[in-house]
Amino acid sequence: xxxxxxxxxxxxxxxxxxxxxxxxxxxxxxxxxxxxxxxxxxxxxxxxxxxxxxxxxxxxxxxxxxxxxxxxxxxxxxxxxxxxxxxxxxxxxxxxxxxxxxxxxxxxxxxxxxxxxxxxxxxxxxxxxxxxxxxxxxxxxxxxxxxxxxxxxxxxxxxxxxxxxxxxxxxxxxxxxxxxxxxxxxxxxxxxxxxxxxxxxxxxxxxxxxxxxxxxxxxxxxxxxxxxxxxxxxxxxxxxxxxxxxxxxxxxxxxxxxx
Numbered sequence: 001x002x003x004x005x006x007x008x009x010x011x012x013x014x015x016x017x018x019x020x021x022x023x024x025x026x027x028x029x030x031x032x033x034x035x036x037x038x039x040x041x042x043x044x045x046x047x048x049x050x051x052x053x054x055x056x057x058x059x060x061x062x063x064x065x066x067x068x069x070x071x072x073x074x075x076x077x078x079x080x081x082x083x084x085x086x087x088x089x090x091x092x093x094x095x096x097x098x099x100x101x102x103x104x105x106x107x108x109x110x111x112x113x114x115x116x117x118x119x120x121x122x123x124x125x126x127x128x129x130x131x132x133x134x135x136x137x138x139x140x141x142x143x144x145x146x147x148x149x150x151x152x153x154x155x156x157x158x159x160x161x162x163x164x165x166x167x168x169x170x171x172x173x174x175x176x177x178x179x180x181x182x183x184x185x186x187x188x189x190x191x192x193x194x195x196x197x198x199x200x201x202x203x204x205x206x207x208x209x210x211x212x213x214x215x216x217x218x219x220x221x222x223x224x225x226x227x228x229x230x231x232x233x234x235x236x237x238x239x240x241x242x243x244x245x246x247x248x249x250x251x252x253x254x255x256x257x258x259x
Contacts, residue, residue: 013109018077019070021105024141025134033066065214072212072246080244083109087241087249088199092116094164097191099151101125101174103138107145110167120163121145124153124171124184135174153184158191166192169201173221178229185233189254198235198252202226208245226250 023030040059076082083106091114098107102125111119123144125135151157153175166188175181188198202220203209209217223240230237230252238251 013078013083016074016078019074021138022070022073025137028133030066033062037063068211069213069216076244076246082243082247085110085113087243087251088113088165088167091165094118095162095193096120096165096167097122097158097163098167098169099124099153099171099188100169101171102135103142104144104148105142106167106169107148120158121148122151122156123148124151124175129176154180154187156187156191160190161193161196162191164193164196166196166198167201168198170203172200173202173219178225181229182232185229185235185252189233189235192254194254196253197238198250200226200250200252202248202250203246204248212246223248 036059040056044056085106088110091110093116096110096114096117097120098104098110099122100106102123104121104123107119107121111117121144125139127136149157168188172181172184175184185198192198203213203217204226205217205220205222209220226248227237230250234255235252236255238253240251241249243249
């Protein structure tokens with residue numbers, strides 16, 4: 001959605017866009033859940049004496065958990081100012097790299113917020129490694145920006161000290177091998193200017209994300225893991241800001257530079 005604000009074009013996310021994308025990209029999960037509910041109700045009706053109570057409790061838990069996850073996702077992605085990027089600032093007239101993993105829903109918003117930023121868009125999605133069907137569906141429905149460039153996360157095709165700011169929004173966790181994540185952040189450090197900053201936005205594997213997403217929180221990494229990755233990549237953690245209880249934004253810089 002686009003509208004004019006103070007003489008410039010502003011891009012807004014559509015209502016329910018976040019939760020709708022979750023349903024759209026993961027429809028198989030919800031279809032299977034709905035099928036189980038229908039079959040369970042039919043079985044309980046036809047064979048009431050053979051339907052054990054624990055099965056009812058388990059099905060109810062899975063159903064309620066799924067509904068809670070969707071409600072939380074709606075609040076985070078559609079009701080907060082998350083995609084206004086309140087913690088990202090001062091990018092105008094700077095060299096900015098926005099790097100993602102197959103699904104880019106931030107570049108247009110970043111360019112809208114900082115129209116004079118020189119934005120470079122990169123995608124490290126590898127279909128041989130990233131086999132999640134949800135990402136494949138996202139890429140099919142939302143093709144990459146025409147200026148987006150495919151990159152190898154372990155060997156970025158940019159010169160040393162190229163960018164004032166590097167944005168990695170909900171993408172770094174898709175590199176599942178820890179050694180490769182360290183090498184990825186070393187590459188980010190290499191292409192970052194001496195006075196530049198890396199901004200990493202992620203869910204964390206903590207109790208709040210467990211309550212929100214149950215077993216799905218295992219797809220995330222803990223704060224301790226992230227800090228170890230940054231340290232091994234020889235990056236300084238400037239600060240870590242928790243947003244809305246479930247998301248953490250890390251700001252990083254090179255050793256020996258001022259902030």
